[in-house]
């Protein structure tokens with residue numbers, strides 16, 4: 208699936224550079240290729256887009272290119288969340304961006320070392336090139352997706368909700384233009400017998416009727432499949448009927464917690480067991496219209512305390528056997544959300560290397576109401592419960608269509624289900640037996656335990672040797688410290704936005 212999870216923005220940067228008259232070489236690294244064979248040579252400037260889990264890889268790549276005299280630019284989630292750390296390894300670090308900013312950058316590129324320059328537009332762009340314009344680069348990406356090919360599309364940025372842990376909690380909602388959606392879908396119908404669209408909107412369908420009309424206007428609803436992340440509050444029965452009619456095959460709502468963030472689940476004042484009952488009934492209703500649902504939860508939120516939240520989640524697994532629960536360990540992605548500042552102020556953020564920050568391989572916020580051993584006992588228990596033979600069988604029986612049925616089985620027995628049980632078991636064991644690990648988790652030392660060093664080394668392969676000195680670790684409180692010095696941010700003037 209990896210190529211199907213690739214971002215839209217690198218393709219857009221490629222389009223903008225080409226429109227400015229540059230020759231572009233585009234690579235999408237999905238984790239399986241020999242990256243050294245893929246790297247373009249003879250280039251003047253490289254844009255790298257990375258999530259935090261690819262930060263160390265991106266730092267090594269930047270070093271590799273800088274040694275060859277190439278100017279390097281970082282963009283994407285890592286640049287947005289950890290700009291101060293990224294500045295140490297790149298000539299430019301880009302936050303919110305737009306066509307004008309990239310054009311200006313291309314006109315005046317120069318080396319900025321040892322400290323890169325930070326560029327940030329005042330807000331998200333008003334529009335972005337559509338699928339037709341970025342098709343050349345989309346195709347390069349999809350060549351790496353052997354069977355199922357998902358085309359990413361986006362119709363909006365930001366979100367009207369304010370979930371405290373989320374990067375979008377402070378970004379205003381804005382649609383990007385509904386005519387373009389219709390045009391893009393029409394275009395895709397000329398390229399595929401059955402286009403499959405993965406919507407990248409942070410919260411799909413806020414302007415529900417406009418969206419549905421834009422999709423319907425492309426015609427052929429029986430020929431297009433859609434997958435989207437959305438919230439339960441948008442999934443009342445009349446909406447489900449429309450989604451079904453327009454080919455929505457999978458929906459990923461965030462439930463997050465049984466005690467908090469009720470507005471996006473339309474849970475009103477319901478909390479605890481009442482919320483489980485309500486959400487579970489809603490999820491079962493959704494499954495009558497949409498063949499696949501993944502329900503997302505955040506584990507270890509401050510609102511969780513004692514056994515109850517975990518038992519409630521188990522109850523949910525029993526009451527909604529057809530749903531695939533997606534669990535994320537509470538993570539503070541640098542300056543993604545204002546809440547992270549609060550964690551940093553009270554010293555609750557741990558300096559796990561970015562490489563492990565993918566919601567599973569490390570939890571970098573000390574839980575408020577659990578010790579680490581209690582936390583991992585619960586995480587292990589809920590993961591085992593969710594991916595037990597019984598739960599897998601019940602999930603299989605609860606769904607009707609073969610692809611969703613088998614997809615759930617595959618996900619459960621792969622690195623996602625059973626793989627995590629193995630990983631969490633190892634962490635739990637080390638918490639008991641490995642003193643350096645325990646001390647690191649308790650925040651008593653910044654010395655990274657060997658287990659984690661070895662893992663990064665193995666994952667980076669030949670690029671480990673290119674990882675700059677000191678780039679494995681970072682200042683976990685950089686966001687807090689940047690409040691005092693402004694963080695070296697250059698905000699573009701209104702004219703350049």
Ligand code: B12
Nearest residue numbers: 212213214216256258259282283284288303304374407409
């Ligand atoms: C859609 C989405 C997904 C999709 C698509 C992923 C993808 N590759 O884009 C799916 C569902 C697959 C996904 C998966 C994951 N996601 Co996600 N996802 C998002 C979401 C909701 C929107 C991202 C988006 O496309 N926005 C639209 C673009 C236009 O806006 P933007 O990203 O803000 O980009 C602006 C700037 O950053 C800049 N920019 C962006 N890229 C680039 C690149 C260059 C070169 C330049 C110069 C500029 C630039 O320009 C843009 C315009 O201003 C964000 C939350 C959010 N709103 O950012 C989380 C988010 C990016 N995801 C996150 C995470 C953790 C994950 C997972 C690790 C979760 C998991 N365990 O599975 C995986 C990793 C997937 C992967 N490919 O590595 C975190 C990332 C935090 C971090 N620092 O790494 C975020 C921020 C959510 C959060 N927790 O707050 N995700």
Ligand code: SF4
Nearest residue numbers: 366368370373375409
């Ligand atoms: S509803 Fe989703 S996208 Fe919106 S703020 Fe909450 S977590 Fe973020």
